[in-house]
Amino acid sequence: MGARPEDEEDGEVIGVRERGAGAETCSVCGAGLEERRIIYTQMRTGKLHVFADVPALVCVQCGEEYLSPETVDAVQKAFTEREATETIEVPLYRFERARA
Numbered sequence: 001m002g003a004r005p006e007d008e009e010d011g012e013v014i015g016v017r018e019r020g021a022g023a024e025t026c027s028v029c030g031a032g033l034e035e036r037r038i039i040y041t042q043m044r045t046g047k048l049h050v051f052a053d054v055p056a057l058v059c060v061q062c063g064e065e066y067l068s069p070e071t072v073d074a075v076q077k078a079f080t081e082r083e084a085t086e087t088i089e090v091p092l093y094r095f096e097r098a099r100a
Contacts, residue, residue, distance in 0.1 A: 024057060024066075031061035038065055040075065048090060051075055 024033050040054040054075070057066040067075075 026059035026062060026064050028064045029059060029062045031059050033057040034060055044079065050088065
């Protein structure tokens, strides 16, 4: 499997993990994983926090994202030890259920 074409929403591909001995695969669909930089979001105290350029493994087929324990620790540490580098405006869309 090779790297697939990228666009800004999918994140920057920084490596490909081929299927085979010792290779990691997606727990959802079984496809291979690519090392990418992603945008990670988390709600905390009623606010949406956005982290850019987060290293992750991303499934090449279904898009499932996996963060290493070290990356998760770094994100959690950022909440207590860092200030945001910028503030952005994010649109909110409320889901409306289909009516039968």
